[in-house]
Amino acid sequence: MGKYENLKEMQPYVIQLLTNSLRKNRLSHAYLFYGNKGTGKLDCAFLLAQMFLCGQKTNEGHPCGQCINCTRIYSGNHPDVHVVMPDGTSIKTEQMQFLQKEYAYSGMESDKKVFIIKDCDMMTVQAANRMLKTIEEPLPGMLTIFTTNRKSAVLSTIQSRTQQVSFRENSRHQLLNFLTTEGISMHLAKVIVNMTTDLNEALQFGQDPSFADSYAVVLKLYETLETNKMMAFIWLHTEWLTHFGTKDRDKNIFGLSLFSVLLKSILLKKLGYADDLQIEEIANINLMIYRETELFAILDEIQLVQNKIRQNFNIQITLERFMLYLQEV
C-alpha cells in the first residue's frame, strides 16, 4: 500500500518501533506522537489503528489495507475507532464526555477500541483532566493515540501517562523525490523544499496552479532590483500588487516567503554553502546586488514586514515601505 510505504520511508524508526511492539505484544495502552507539522503523525495513528485491528496482516506486520477493517478506518466509518479533533480552537469537555462514554462501552464489533486525539495540546484544561483518569486505568484492548506538534503544551500529567514517540523532521531529499514523483517539475520542487518540510503543505504548493506564476513575479522583483533599484517602487504597483492583490494577506505573506527563499539561497551561495537542493535560478542571476550583511538585514526585514501584514497593517503601504527599504539598503 502506497501510504504505508511512504510512511515507512518518512519515519522508519517510528514504524519499526510500532511493528515490533505489536509483534512482541508489547503495545502500550497510550501513545503520544509528537513532531513538527506534516511529519505524518495522524497518518501514522491511523496506520497503527489498522495494524491493531487488521485481521490479515502480512508477515512483516503491515496491515493489508484492503479488508473491511482497514478500509473503514480510512473512510472514518469504523465503529470502534474514534477520532477527536479540535472543534474550533480547542477540544472541549463535551467531546471528552463522549470519549469517556465510549471508553466505558464495550467495542461494537470486537473487544478492541482505538481512540485518536488529534492536536491534543488544544485540549482545554478541564478536558485534559477528564482524560487523565481514563488513561490512568486502561482496560485491556484499548489503544489511545495522542498527536501534537507542540509537545511542551501538553499537560505533563498526560505526557507521563503515555509512551512518547518522536517524529523526525522530514528529509528534504525525500520530500523532493516525493514531489517529483507526484509530477511536480524539478525546479519548482526545489523551491518548495526550501520553503517547507511539511508534506501536505508542500503538496498543496506544488498542486497550486498559481505557484509558478508567483515564483516568476518574485524572480522579476530581483531582476528589477538588478537593473534599476529605483524602479522597484513602481514595479510593486504594476506587477506585485496586480498578482498578489491588495487584500489577500496570506497571498502577500506567501510571496514574501518566496522572496526570502530566493535571498537565502543567494546568501548561502555567496557563503559557499550551496548544496544540491539549491534553487536552479541561482546559476543565472547576478549575486552581486547586495553584500552578505545586507542580505541578512533584508531577511530580518522580511520577517518584520510579514508580521505587520499579519497584524492588519495596510498591505500596500507596508509593501511600499519595504520597496523603499530595498532601494536604500
Place this chain on the structure above:
Amino acid sequence: MKITIQREILVRSVQEVIKAISFKTTIPILTGIKFHVTEQGLTLTGSDADISIESFVPKEADGDENIMIEQTGSCVFQARYFYEIVKKLPDTQVQITISKQQNATIQSGKTEFNLKIWDAEEYPRLPEINESCSFYLSVELLKNIIRQTVYAVSTSENRPILTGVNWIFDKETLVCVGTNSHRLAQKIVLQSDPNIQIEVNPFNIVIPGKSLNELNKLLDGENEQVKVVITPQQILFQLKNLLFFSRLLEGNYPDTKKLIPKEMKTKLIVDVKAFHRAIDRASLLSKDEKSNIVKLEVNDSCTIFISSNAPEIGKVEEELSSEHFEGEELKISFSAKYMMDALKVMDDEKVEISFTGAMRPFLIKNISNDEILELVLPVRTY
C-alpha cells in the same frame, strides 16, 4: 438489488429502525439505514453505535406476499431523506432498484427518486448470534425488571459503569442491580419463576440504562416472550421480526452485596400510597434537587412524623400512623425524590422499611416477597 414492497410495511419497518439512528454521530455511515435483501426477505438495520435495531420483513406472512424479490443485494440509504420519501410516496407499492454502484431508484406510481447510496460493506457488523448463551423472558417480567431497576442508575458519566444495570446469573437466580451510589434498586428473579426459561452458564454483565429505556419503548402486547442472547460485546433482545442490540459496559461493577445491611434495628410497615403522598407533600417546600430532603421520626407509639424545613420559605409537619413498628426509636433524613422513586416501583400495597441507624442505608421491600429491594442512603443533617 431489486425489490417491490408494500409501502405500509416498508414505512413501519423504517419507523422501527429509525429509532436507533442518531444524526449527531461522528461515524458518517451510522446516519444511514442498511438494506439487506436475501431470498427469505428484507432486513433493515439502524444504529447509533450504542444500540442497533434490526427489523426483518419476511417475504411472505400469513399467505400474503409482502415483498417481490427479483434480485438480492444490500446497500445503505441516507436515513433522513429515505424516511421522508417513503412516507410521502403516492402508491401502495414501492419498487427499489440499485442501478449503479452508487445509485438507487425508488419508484412508486409515477414518482421516481434517484438516491445516492453507500456501500453496505462499510456498515458496522452486528455480532453473530450464538445460541449457547441465550434465555427467554416474558415481556411482562422484562418490563418489570426495567421499570424497577433502571430508574436508580446514575445519569452522570463520571463513573460510567454506574449508568448501567448489572445482571448477574449464578445458576439459581438472576439478580438485576442499578445504583448511582446514593441509592440502589435490586430485582431478583428465581430460576423457577415461570416467566423465565434460563439454562445457561453463569454470567455477569452491565447493560446501559439508556438502552434498556429504549428497549422498553419497543416492548408491546404483540410479543409475549423475548429471547435474550448474550455475546461478548453486545446483548441481543429478540422480538418478533425485530432484533434489539445494545453494547455492554466494560469494567467492574461494584459488589453491591456488601452494601445491603444484614441486621436491622427499626422496622416499619406502611401503606405505600399514603406514605408516598405524605412524602410528596413534605417535599413541596424543597423542590430543588440539592435540598430535596425530608426528615422522618418514629417512636414507640406507631406514629411516624414526617417534616421538612426550608428556612426561607417555611416548614411542614405531618403525622402518619404505621401498620407495624418494632425496634428502636429513630430520627433520619433522606432525599424525598429517592424515596418516592423507590415507592413508585413497589408492587404491593404495603411495604416494609427497615433501618439500621440514622447514618446507615435503609431498605424498602414488599411484604409479600423478597423480589424487589430498594436501598436509600440517608442524608446527614445538623
